[in-house]
Amino acid sequence: MAQLEATEVAKNTALECMQMMGGYGYSTEFDMVQHVRAALGATIYGGTNEIQRDIIGNSFGLR
Secondary structure: OHHHHHHHHHHHHHHHHHHHHHHHHHOOOOOHHHHHHHHHHHHHHOOOHHHHHHHHHHHOOOO
């Protein structure tokens, strides 16, 4: 559950920051693009969040 929460927060935060930076958020001159890529990759590398939600639901007998 902690991993799911951490990856969701990282993804949402990175996307919000990129949006706040406007056009500069998409520029490769700044590190924002790399932060977004890392955050989005974490949701896939750690097991997709949808699968994690299924596992959590199954552990509580919600299936």
